[in-house]
Amino acid sequence: MDKRAQILLKTLVEHYISEGQPIGSRTLLQHSGLDVSPATIRNVMSDLEQLGFITSPHTSAGRVPTKKGYRLFVDSLMTVQPLDQRAMTQLKSGLSSHNPQALINSAADMLSQLTQFAGLVMIPKRTRNVLKHLEFLHLNDKKILVILVTEDGQVQNRILLTDKAFTASELTAASNYFNSHCQGLSLEEVQTKLKQELQQMQADINRLMSAALDAASQPESSEQETVVIAGERNLLQVDELSTNVGSLRKLFEIFERRTALMQLLDHSQRAEGVQIFIGGESGYLPLDECSLVTSPYEVDGQVVGTLGVIGPTRMAYERIIPIVDITAKLLSNALSNQ
Known part of the structure; x- marks a missing residue:
């Protein structure tokens, strides 16, 4: 694509985002800054x-x-706007709590308020907490209670159903191994360590430890909130979305x-910086x-989570991108300073 075509496409996208109406060749001629004839504009548009x-x-x-x-506009033609001082002040003020959950809720609210779309924040997974203590308690022949305590004081209780009965001494040995070798590590680090070292232990104890870690990786219940969403109703005011009742539903x-959103945000978590999914790119x-x-x-x-904004494809990307980017940075700083 030559420079002239790029300028015309950039002008068209910017005006459509701003006005929401199809753009004609006359409007492009007036706003593109190109010294060309209307016929040339029409030919380029046709191409x-x-x-x-x-x-x-x-x-x-x-x-x-x-x-x-x-996609071409976002990748190659867009000029990202710096966040204005008013929005920056609003973000800093909103992300000033000393409560992690309040910070996450505020981040979703700030994203929604500043964009007038839906703000999303994935709640950090507990599996990233540093583990302090683990204990296995015998309930009956094939049922074991696992108690996991993290450095920040959270206690998780899990019940394991095993395919064999473990003796009290075996459970004590497994608990002692964990507490002597894995204290102070995150769950991910423990899993990596056990993969390397548990081959030396009895196969039954190996399976027991692996089952305990798998259980700890799961939410406590299917109702546990994994994504905070704010401002969904803003999308009802978007013409492109509100006119299609089926899609809106x-x-x-x-x-x-929230399952699909969780998968999308989890996928984004593995990438660096701002990611943009346009239309069907989300899958x-x-x-x-x-x-x-x-x-x-x-x-x-x-990295412990992902945040973002859902809106129409006709969104002001050059303004939304810095809002998402800076919100992520401010939330990171606030949570790290807890």
Whole structure:
């Protein structure tokens, strides 16, 4: 694509995001800054349409960007705007609590308020907590209670159903091994360590320890909240979404079940910096008319979760991206300073 076509596509996307109406060649001629004829504009627009970057709605002679057009705009043509001082002040003020859960809730609220879309924050997984103590207690022949205590005082109780009966001495040996070799490590570090070292222990004790760690990795119940969502109702005010009742209903089902969102955010957590999913790039049909902008956040240098914004594909990416990016950084700092 030559420079002229890039300028015209950039102008079209920016004006469509701002106005929400198909853009005609006359408008592009007025705002592109190019010294070309209307015929040249029309020819370039025709080429862009054939390449799949723009399309013509049936009700208008003007053009609108396609998902492919948005992707090229975001990757190559967009100029990200710095966050204004008012928004920065609002974020810093909102993320000033000394309670981790309150900080996470505030981050979702701030994302929603500043973007007027839906704000999402994935709750950090407990498995990243540093483990302090583990104990196995015998309940009956094949049922064992596992008690895990973390450095921050959280206590998790899990019941294991085993395929063999363990003696009290075997349970004590497993507890003692854990407490002498794994104290002060995170659950991920413990799992790595055990994979390397448990071959030397009895196979039955190996399975017992692995089962305990697997149980600790699971939520305490299916009702445990994994993603905080704020501002879902803002999407009801978005014309592109509110006119399609079927898609809107499916979108709110995702908000309610949260499983798909958790998978998306978990995937984003493994990438660095801001990630942008436009339409079908997310892999979830209810989000086909939406975009998801995400960024991981950290505690003491370790990524523990992801936050982001869900809105229409016609969103002001150049403004949303720095909001998500800076919110992630401020939340990381606030949580690390607890």
